[in-house]
Amino acid sequence: MSSENGENEALNEISKKIEDNWESFVCALEKKISLKAVSAEGISSPTMKASAEFVAQCLRDAGIDNARVEQATQEDGTPGAWEVVGQKDVGSDKTVFLYAHHDVQPAGDESAWRTPPFKGVVERGRLYGRGSSDDGGGIMTHVGALTALKGNLNCNVKVFIEGEEEMGSPSFVPFLNAHPDYFDADVMFITDSSNWSAKIPSLTSSLRGNVTMDVTVKCLEHPVHSGTFGGPILDANTLSCMLVSSFYDKDGNVVVPGLVQGEPIGGLKEDLSEEDFRKDSSLLPSCRLAGSGSLASRLWTKPAIALTGMNIRPVKEAFNQLASECTFRLSVRISPLQKAEDAAKALKDFIMKNAPFGCQIDVHVLETGTGWAMDPHNPVALKAEKCFQEVFGCAPENKGEGGSIPMIPILQAKFPKANVLVDGPEDPLTNAHAPNESQDLSELRGDMEAEALILSSL
């Protein structure tokens, strides 16, 4: 028998097990939605604990016999999130770590939902409800894969279902440091991301890092009359704007030396659709896109600098005065391949050297987070791509993310040898964090089958 037939057989077996349990998976996801696990209403609340208990039960049913709930403690000693953990040791020399999160975003404006946000409703092959996909889809991907391999696992498994991802994970690092053995693994599946579409699978190949800094521009000892002094003296607000505009060339490319300009990790098969991008972002028709190169590189692997706050007089309180001082905040997204501290230094150096008209400048770096990039040649990623292709019938189109998932670089730094794979059953129609969130059910089934196939073939 050729190995391909062998894998087809394994896949048939997996598909059958998932088919046999399908109704119960959908039922469990509907129940999970109804638990209303909004972490913004309190990560240590009884509601969050009930959600964690339910997920632990699902994992026990899927064969992780010791799946249980543990409460984390925050850095300052206050009670943290209700985490779900579990381990299954089958005596293999390979250990796989499975991640998802059980907390959800608030529903927001409920009148914008077509169906009740905390009731699972199936319509045209999609299950609607808050958390149906982000990250109920991730939880059920693991539950489905483990169910398909129940009694048949050939690698050790560790599961961690986080209870506070949507709140920026305040107790994650203390929990990780208290229990490194819950996490240590050869392969890590972080299942909280998206596919290219419901029909085309993806691995997430990179996440950008971020730097947040405050910049203060000062030019006068005190504000002065704009009629008496304006002309030879530029006010601090205008100087700040000049400084910000010096980050770009005329096409809107960031031209700060030392900020790494990357290309999509592992190459780009197909660029993003500009039409969809314009629609999704609500960009006005007259506005041109900034920057050059592929749209994907501009979103995933090149730097982006946004001015997100500025201390300037509100328009209705404005009067004829030259401002002496202006502080503004920059939110910088950086290449997944650059250390955040290096990017912060590069931008700070550029700002200090380019003070318009010799103004005084003070830079205060508030936050840095390094990004993450998959090694596209690592054998586990290649194996995963093959399994996705077998299940979905087409090769994956890997994609980067413009945003960050801070726990991934933290985990990767703690376990540098681990092969981290980021995937997940969201798709462009999911509406995560927005009204009418939904999970495509055939895509979820595909992700379950692919994960089971990868686990069985490691």
Ligand SMILES: [Zn+2]
């Ligand atoms: Zn998520």
